[in-house]
Amino acid sequence: MDYFLMSKELMKFDVIIVGGGPAGLFCAIHSAGEGKKVLILEKKTSCGRKLLITGSGQCNLTHEGGISEFLSHYNNTGRFLRPALMNFTNKDLVDFFVKLGVSFETDKNGKIFPSTKKASDILSVLLRECEVRGVSIRCGEPVLSVKNEETGFNIETTLAKYYSKNLVVSTGGASYPQTGSSGDGYKIAESLSQTVTEIAPALAPVYPSSYPFGSLSGISFNNARISLFRDNKKIADHTGDILLTHKGLSGPGILDFSRNILPVDVLKISFMTGMNPEEFRKDFTQKTDLGGTKLVRTILSEYPLPERFAREIIEISGISPDLTCAHLPKKERNVLIKSLTEYPFEVCEIGKFNEAMVTRGGVALEGINPKTMESKVVPGLYFVGEVLDIDGDTGGYNLQAAFSMGFLAAKTIISRL
Numbered sequence: 001m002d003y004f005l006m007s008k009e010l011m012k013f014d015v016i017i018v019g020g021g022p023a024g025l026f027c028a029i030h031s032a033g034e035g036k037k038v039l040i041l042e043k044k045t046s047c048g049r050k051l052l053i054t055g056s057g058q059c060n061l062t063h064e065g066g067i068s069e070f071l072s073h074y075n076n077t078g079r080f081l082r083p084a085l086m087n088f089t090n091k092d093l094v095d096f097f098v099k100l101g102v103s104f105e106t107d108k109n110g111k112i113f114p115s116t117k118k119a120s121d122i123l124s125v126l127l128r129e130c131e132v133r134g135v136s137i138r139c140g141e142p143v144l145s146v147k148n149e150e151t152g153f154n155i156e157t158t159l160a161k162y163y164s165k166n167l168v169v170s171t172g173g174a175s176y177p178q179t180g181s182s183g184d185g186y187k188i189a190e191s192l193s194q195t196v197t198e199i200a201p202a203l204a205p206v207y208p209s210s211y212p213f214g215s216l217s218g219i220s221f222n223n224a225r226i227s228l229f230r231d232n233k234k235i236a237d238h239t240g241d242i243l244l245t246h247k248g249l250s251g252p253g254i255l256d257f258s259r260n261i262l263p264v265d266v267l268k269i270s271f272m273t274g275m276n277p278e279e280f281r282k283d284f285t286q287k288t289d290l291g292g293t294k295l296v297r298t299i300l301s302e303y304p305l306p307e308r309f310a311r312e313i314i315e316i317s318g319i320s321p322d323l324t325c326a327h328l329p330k331k332e333r334n335v336l337i338k339s340l341t342e343y344p345f346e347v348c349e350i351g352k353f354n355e356a357m358v359t360r361g362g363v364a365l366e367g368i369n370p371k372t373m374e375s376k377v378v379p380g381l382y383f384v385g386e387v388l389d390i391d392g393d394t395g396g397y398n399l400q401a402a403f404s405m406g407f408l409a410a411k412t413i414i415s416r417l
């Protein structure tokens with residue numbers, strides 16, 4: 001028989017954590033032990049569903065480099081995150097898992113993954129640590145409501161009622177709702193008088209209204225230059241890796257930049273990576289001027305472009321695949337150069353919550369003390385992870401933030417228990 005369900009009394013804990021994702025699990029691990037009663041209430045039938053799909057199942061846990069370099073990767077909220085990140089750094093995070101038997105690899109872009117490339121290995125360690133430290137976990141029990149009493153919180157789930165002096169909300173954002181994070185934390189926050197800012201999908205793919213590269217899905221470009229135009233004016237530039245998909249543009253460069261993009265904007269992309277567009281123009285013009293009977297596509301193959309892409313872009317530019325340099329009119333050459341250095345994509349749609357990696361907006365940072373993660377409005381109430389108005393770039397920055405915030409809240413709670 002289940003003790004929790006048998007008990008007629010209100011079940012009391014020192015700490016209750018709503019949501020068993022990375023932020024909640026980490027907070028539980030670090031606030032448990034020494035006889036403290038810590039409970040995680042998780043809506044889904046198992047914890048860490050989103051963690052399991054991070055980095056395409058490989059889990060990009062964090063990033064290399066000094067922790068102060070992280071601060072510029074959180075869309076102007078680095079200042080808020082500073083205490084959490086400084087208090088529990090990327091090195092601390094890696095060390096935590098290394099001590100528990102996980103080894104890591106860093107890829108060429110500085111992203112850190114478990115060597116096994118299995119997110120499930122990270123989740124297993126977290127769940128094992130919860131068990132070792134005596135954390136109770138109740139899965140399949142969504143929290144329905146929280147009431148703030150003078151001495152603590154009354155928490156009601158679909159199955160039972162609980163009481164705790166300390167309540168940590170780590171319900172995640174609203175992206176990939178099938179993993180459990182469907183925005184419940186915002187309602188809980190509002191019911192406890194916290195302000196919640198408008199939410200929107202972030203780290204999302206971009207869908208152009210006309211997209212001729214569907215057949216090239218899977219081709220990527222490292223460090224491509226992306227320029228953002230609104231009302232015919234350039235408003236921002238970004239450089240990053242781009243991935244062509246069946247229906248649009250993705251890859252870290254697009255995902256990170258997506259928070260700035262609106263439908264009806266125009267993105268101009270240079271596929272000539274590692275080359276200044278003007279340099280390419282001069283070089284290509286000279287080579288085709290001197291090319292004579294050489295085919296235009298032979299000249300193009302001298303540049304670092306995927307072959308299938310080169311063929312497609314020649315066709316899109318209205319140039320016959322058998323055209324020689326001698327027969328290449330100036331106008332067509334200019335079209336080709338433009339297609340390669342500033343291909344225009346009119347943005348029709350940005351990916352919605354079901355395909356955005358994180359959520360922009362959330363529990364307003366003004367209402368939270370960044371040194372403790374405690375609410376400034378309600379003592380004993382903490383918010384950690386993506387439920388807050390924080391969204392990081394791709395590269396391991398979001399998980400690092402979730403773990404660092406979970407750790408900081410736990411540190412504060414145990415110092416007061």
Ligand SMILES: Cc1cc2nc3c(=O)[nH]c(=O)nc-3n(C[C@H](O)[C@H](O)[C@H](O)COP(=O)(O)OP(=O)(O)OC[C@H]3O[C@@H](n4cnc5c(N)ncnc54)[C@H](O)[C@@H]3O)c2cc1C
Nearest residue numbers: 019021022023043054055060143172180385386396398399
């Ligand atoms: C496809 C994808 C790939 C990603 N890859 C990476 C990556 O490689 N590196 C990286 O740094 N970041 C990555 N992210 C982002 C990262 O996964 C999140 O930022 C991180 O999981 C946030 O952790 P969290 O604990 O705050 O929230 P979540 O992981 O969303 O966990 C919240 C938990 O709360 C539970 N919950 C919600 N409501 C309730 C309720 N009412 N009662 C009880 N429980 C509730 C949910 O079921 C869930 O288990 C990726 C995201 C996606 C979608």
